[in-house]
Amino acid sequence: MLSRTLLSLLLLSCFFFAQAQKPNYKKGCLIYTLGKDTTAIGNFELKGYDFSITVADLTGAVTVSKLKGSFFPNGELQTVEGNMYKPVAGKDSQLLYTYKLYYDSSSTFIETRRNNTATTRKYPVKVMAANSLGGYALVYMPALLVNFAPGKNGDSLLSHHIVFNSARNFIIRKTGDRNFSIGSPVMGMFTLSLDKKGNLRAVDGIGTSWNIKGMAISPINMDSVIMANVTKDNASPHIPIANKLDSVQTIIGATAIKIRYSRPSVRGRVIFGEVVPYNRFWRTGADAATKLTLDQPLYFNGRELSAGEYSIFTIPSKNGWTIMFNKQANIWGTEYKAENDVLRVQMSVETLQETVELLTINVVQADKGGRIEVSWDNLKASVPFSTSL
Known part of the structure; x- marks a missing residue:
């Protein structure tokens, strides 16, 4: 029979192990709309601190962003690697650019490569989001970052958003029992709602730079979605959504x-x-x-x-x-x-x-x-x- 002291130590170890494993396994598909238009469809997945996103941007001719990376325990980005490409039916995809982020020696480095020309920029901060990482994938980051939100209503977590080649404030705030506000002054604040099981249910981006609304569903076959939209564009070219x-x-x-x-x-x-x-x-x-x-x-x-x-x-x-x-x-x-x-x-x-x-x-x-x-x-x-x- 275990002694009370040993049992307490085991329970304490289990508690710290559970804390170290946070966040839990999360995945889904987020569909963004602008009025009657579907602007983006994408799968997101988080397991431990590793994540991946695949997004089809439908605001014009279809482009796809695929990225994977890892978070620090507080939700700031440790590594990211990905690319953006234009899918072509029956042909090799057209690579548009690649990107990479890594944190080293108190600074975040972001490298982008387009047409064999590479640019690397250094920022003396940790970050949670960056415009140069996958275009429309930026508005999928809140679906992952909500897992790092504070547990108490009204509490906030502050980091940085890289935009216009500078570091701006980025915030995650718990605004209700299952409601959160995530974003920056430049991208605007996205409101996220979770269901009773803690899964993402909806994203409200009205008033943000995108003015979009998002609905979360189970993960879907992105390859099929991408090819279906490419075929549709070939038959009837998509009029870009532009201001x-x-x-x-x-x-x-x-x-x-x-x-x-x-x-x-x-x-x-x-x-x-x-x-x-x-x-x-x-x-x-x-x-x-x-x-x-x-x-x-x-x-x-x-x-x-x-x-x-x-x-x-x-x-x-x-x-x-x-x-x-x-x-x-x-x-x-x-x-x-x-x-x-x-x-x-x-x-x-x-x-x-x-x-x-x-x-x-x-x-x-x-x-x-x-x-x-x-x-x-x-x-x-x-x-x-x-x-x-």
Whole structure:
């Protein structure tokens, strides 16, 4: 018969062994959609600290990312190796580029190789995500990283996201019993929901740089999915999902006004209240923040907006909109910080008779000045200004 002390030691050993084995075996398939379009399908798998991802990017002609790697016990990346290729029916695939990540001597190294040209960059931090690792595979990382989330509601785990060749903050936060928020200021925050067994159920990426929603199912045969979509593309070429970069320029009075923005499309989606949530900031476009350039001041209800460059954000709500002019002019559209607003003004909103498929921003002349108008889907929001007091 085991003594009480020996039994306690055995139980304690089992406890520490179980902790050392965390996370458990996890795998699944995540299907991302943008309105009526399926943008990506991919399998993810985590066993111990080793992981693999295979993603078919369907936003244009099919491309595939395959990567595998290992995590440190806290979820930061220790090694990653993979490639992106374009599958071709009945022929060898077209390799687009390869990539490799490894951590050594207090730094993370990321090597990319394209057309026999290799580039290696060094970052003096540990990371949880990097844009250069497999393109669309980036939005599959939260499905793996949720396994490293803190156990207590409200607690967070902080690391880094490599984007624009710099290290930005990356966070994993437990927001509820089975809900988590994962992402960075640049990629935006993804909301993950688990079922009662702890398996991933859904991912909400509305408000992120992708504005997508994800549904998790059991792993599928990715080879069959890839070939089916290649065959479909050959029969009917896929129209790429892309945001159109555009600008509006005009002179009102003696003031030159330019707004540069990216134009997303409706694509069969419910825009306001869903794609653009109510009562939170919106980049008022897509991709990089919408940018306003003035060579002389404008006046909104008698309040001056000095000559210079600003990013434009709005807060749509059912009861009206607010437009914000922010002194950080050259930022990504999800990096908004309210403390950098220099002016906030209320906007009027009207319902349109016809749908505006592509987001459209106009600057039109009006009495004593002009108006900035934002039209998309079935709404138009506008704000008047004058060029002098």
